[in-house]
Amino acid sequence: MPSPAEGRLETRRLIATAGAAPSMHNTQPWRFSVYGDETVRLRADLDRRLTVADPRDRCLHISCGAALLNLRLALRVAGYDPVTWLLPRTEESEMKVPLLAVVRPARSIPPSGEERRLYDAIAARHTNRRPFSGCIVPRPIMHELVRAARSEGTDLIIVDTRISDTFLQQIGMADTRLHADGDYRAELARWTTDVPRTDGIPPDHLGPGGGTGTLNRDFGQLPASDTRWETRPQLAVLTTWDDHPLDWLRAGQALQRVLLVATLYGVSASFLNQPLDLRDMRGRTDPRHHRAHPQMIIRFGYGPAVLGTPRRPVSDILETA
Known part of the structure; x- marks a missing residue:
């Protein structure tokens, strides 16, 4: 004992x-x-x-x-x-x-x-907001990610490359609309300052700035004109059967399991959730599409090594019972 x-x-x-x-x-x-x-x-x-x-x-x-x-x-x-x-x-x-x-x-x-x-x-495991190499993640590995999501009661739907361009356009339009909201920009700025802290996203973790063809959220940083994003990004959508707090908790567990499996295979991941954020800000919930509610939009690929974001100390997140 x-x-x-x-x-x-x-x-x-x-x-x-x-x-x-x-x-x-x-x-x-x-x-x-x-x-x-x-x-x-x-x-x-x-x-x-x-x-x-x-x-x-x-x-x-x-x-x-x-x-x-x-x-x-x-x-x-x-x-x-x-x-x-x-x-x-x-x-x-x-x-x-x-x-x-x-x-x-x-x-x-x-x-x-x-x-x-x-x-x-x-x-x-670290979120990678940098451009990826463009090498395609093999289908067997993607199937392992799908299996990981299903083991937590969710689905990971691989976006067909034939519709990925349209999908990326929707993400870009949502990002533009979000950034036009002053309250949204102010909230984003509170979590992306360069002041040393144990939370938020430090500037060197944001990746290249927004702009045409970007595969990153616009955090207000200057666009990098010489940035070359992968031409065939691999996207997937994590979905649940319903859209309530219980489903969101399950989605979070599934998301982390998917990301950890990806890490084991050397696969990088970042998030392009702007359409979902815009939907939430407008107070809407999606009607069921093929019995699925999208919860996360994930970009997979092979990126450069990145450092992890800062973490709160245990004393900040552990309450004395």
Whole structure:
């Protein structure tokens, strides 16, 4: 049986691993608490909401779902089965900041080799906003990404190259409309300053600026005229059966599993979610298209090595229960 000190170190390791998840503009909108029975509770940090770009809190839930997947993997590597309840109905769920998930570790069989590899990939996974090489990700690897999404109850739909040009035009138009909104630009600027901090996106992580043919979000940086983006970008859309907080949490777990599998294969990824952000800002939900609701638009390829964005210390995201 571990000593109290060892237990505290293990708890901090688990929470640090969970906090390495991706989040919109690297807001890291999660808080964890650990109770005496070692049950972990996950809540949203509402002070980190993107009230303009994410008024429905869809991306907030997806971000917290990604952190939850990391936590689950960390528990598996520690030899536990992470028994998980999403949006549990308890007295605490009536609080101002409701519970998003409760995870109770139960002693289990040792982790599989795949689980260990996915856990190791958490530290290596970084969003890559740089131009990719243009080399095509082989179909078997893309099929592995689809399988990863399905294992979490979602679908990853590969965008047909025959319609990718039209799709990219829609992304570009959405980006232009977003950037025309002064409140949107102001919110974006709050999370992309060059002041040293433990959250947000530092300028050297933004990638080349916006402009015609860009495959990056317009963060307000100057366009790089000599930038050569890949001519055949590989895009995929992560979808869910419905469009509610429970689905968003599942989408976040699926997203992180997809990204970790991609990392294992040396595949880079970034996000082109501008059409979804514009939809959310207009207060709309999509009607069902082939029983699917788009939650994330992901660009895959082979990019240069990039560093990870800064992370909040464990003391900021772990509450004392």
